[in-house]
Amino acid sequence: MNKTLSSLLIFLWACSTAHAGDKPQIEVRFKIEASAYRNHFGSGVANVETRGAEVVRQALKQHIQFADFAASNAGSPLYTLTVFLAVSDPQTDVAAQAVWLMASLSGPGGASQKTIWRKFREAAADCGGLSDRECTWPDDAEFLKELQALLTAPSLYPNLVSGVFHELSIADSGKFVLQPTNGWVLPFRQEDMCLGADTKLRIVNDIPTEQTTLHGKFRADVEGPYGHPPDSIFTTLSEGEDGADNNKKALLQQFPEKVVVRGVYLVRYQHLDENCGGAIPPPTAPANGGGDQ
């Protein structure tokens, strides 16, 4: 096919599909499982959980842009992220073990395994460790403040994504192309999803051949904005998910027009930059610190 015409078709495809698919919606819940904490909060535990969910949601909104995080009971999103305050061994005294924030994502395919995300506190029995706050149970306000402070570190989120969000598809369409190099044009803007250059994706495809339709999973690297205007993103083909998929790379190249993208998953997540290519407000901006000028 004429190269210019081919580029034009990709452009038209990108134009037509840009924003076609919204970001995945995820409901956020917070559950206090550690028995000592449940007992401590007593009848107020539901309230702490609701407010805890909001703290987690705000933190997620700030650090992850490839999904929309909704408060619980906000419609019926496909996915639910539950963050637990829990211990590794519920059968053993809570005071004898570290208390963790754990996370699990449930969706159409079932629920992911509960994954350790971040240590909330050392074992209470270690009271007298360098920080002696383990010796006291926090009240509601202290607890929420502590939770908020714990979730500020940007370095927490790549681990959460690779541990919990690996079965969440962030797009269900795309176009495989051979030029400028083998890869996919995906229908979202890099700054909207806030995917940094060190992000790795797993792209699931159907590859219809003359005999049958094959499924292939491939790793892809984020390359950067694509198109004029750049309303989509280009990702380069890296390798097959396993040996069998590696063998299907030739099919991708043979039938690029027929490849159908079924899902785009994050293997490794890197935030684009501090403000996702956004602007710095003037110093007069209300209550946000503004620019530095």
Added chain:
Amino acid sequence: MTTSGRINPTLLLAVIICTCIPGASQVKSQPQKVILNFDRSKEISAEALKSSQAGDSNRAIRTANAGLEDCPTGAAGSACRGLLNYTMGYVYQQQAQGSATTPERQSALASAAASYRAALQDDPNNGTIHFNLAMLLTNAGDQRSAIAELQEATKADPTQWQYSVKLGDIQVQQKNWKAALQAYEQAAQTAPGAESPPERILELTRRGYGLNSDELQSRCKEWEVLYPTLAANCYEQFITMVFAGNTSLAETALVTWLGIIGRQEKVGEQMLEGLPRNWGTAALPPLTALLRGDLSRITDNWWTQSGSRSEAWARFLLALGQESASHDPKTMERIWQTALQTVKNNPRSASGLELRRALALLYVRHPDLDVTHGKLNELVEQIFFDKMGAIQSKDLEAEQRYHTVLGLIFAGQQKWGSDDDSHSAAFQLRRVVEVANERYQKESIYQPLPEIKELRAKVYEKTNHPVEAANARWDSLLAYMDSDQLDRASNAMEAIQDSGKFDKATLTSLLKLRRDASAAPAERKSLLITQISALGPKAGISPEFLQRQQFKALADLITIGPAGAAETASVQAALAAFSLTVDQHVPLIGVKDLGRWQAVQQRIVESVGGRSEKMQVRPGTGGATLKLALPGSAVPQNVNISAQTFQAAHVAQVLGPEQLTHYNRSLSLSNGKLAAPDSAVTSPEVRRKLEMKGITVMAVPQ
């Protein structure tokens, strides 16, 4: 639309783009009508931004537009127009982000670009506006112009490392690897406390376009102190680069890597993922086995064959034991006892002491593991014995560690005791603070130790010593301020009772000044500098503590703003902070202070037209250096002060902040030679003062 019956794709593309992108909104030309006697631009800008934040961007634009029409004409209206065009650009840019369709977005982006360009006409050295314009251009696909704008942004405000990081990111996209590395290095140099720049350098190296193996090795070493998490990744990359050609070098790096991983308690099977899969070293099988729960290879393996390997192995086992804490205390005991055997003959082993502490607290928690208390007592006695050795050899750093560990063990046992009973938390924690103070006197390393001081308060409360408890609580509050934990300081303040012994009101004001200094608008800087400098010691607030706080607050005020009063204030703050550290020997505490010092140094050097240099941080003593205490490191770090910084500070002190601001663009300092217009160095006295410090003055045309 057709050529010889076929679609002309190029023409079609052009038509589509033209129909997709409506014309950019016009930037308002400056009317000649109303001239206000006072500048309401800030108020109008705030109102517009409030409307934008509330989702009414049209109203925001109308407000800013109306304000723009009221700006005075000519030079008098420059600040007004600069701010309101910046505001409009920002509002349009926000509008673009929320646009539902591509044409709407393109239109908003075009308007934003036009407004930013108009703002730059009046405020050409505003780094933020250049940065915003660059973001807009890069998102629109014009990378070349985006790079040019980011270069302007970094030139206008070299303290904003984010500009350099973004510049590097775009250079990476453009595959300009060398330029990308240069930008990331510049960002790393500007902000030694920020992790993003070194992360990017490492990423670039992983992709094969960054540092070579020698450079990476020295960077890994440097990052061990400043960014331990990143240092582990750095060593993984280093090992990957060298293992095939130099196994021995790779194995040495592996030992350091395991020590770092152990200290960070990040053990788990996933930790091996960053190491080369096809590496046949004998070091990996015992690690892999242990991580899979197989304890059969815990002793007599590659790791137990030398002192440094054993130390790293013991540190790893300490962390591994903690991971298995919740499952089986017996397993934990076995792992830790084995680890202790590995290092017990090394009196300098830091892991050995930590293992004894961990085991002692394990026996306190699980008395069934030590029914006769024999194991616990033996551990405690051994620590006492080792402590005596440290005291005899006058090793204060080791002595402090032993007191700390004993204090924590006794606190775990709830043996609160008294200040005179060496087998009590009260005694040991008192000694921790005393030895730390002695180290400050002798080694110039200042350790705030807020948690230890807070634990002391608890001990005194438990033993019903309210006066001592109040003293310790006050000390912990000061220590939180020293270690930049201002929220915790605020919380601790609430627990302080008013008394004649502590001036709570002054400390509250000081805490507020600290917070204000880190978020001060340009026009308040001078006032804050005056307020901070005017503070004097009060009850419970020593001159030394006050100076440490003054350094932090003054350094926080250093951001390079638009030329004028704010810039003068920045130089003034930098000189005051410089004098506190260099002349008054105020110690640096933590990575944040390191960043502050870098800002001070950079501000001074750049105010006299010099180029800042990379900051060197090294363990040890000697040379023209500042002492830096970092959390988690018992060894003081040295921060070198370059000759250029001294010279720049001297020039800045002699000429004064106002002169520097006035002549900023005409000054240049390099290798002890100051090029300055004659009018800047008019007095022979000024010239003589400079020459006395070895600075040669050369005239440049004005």
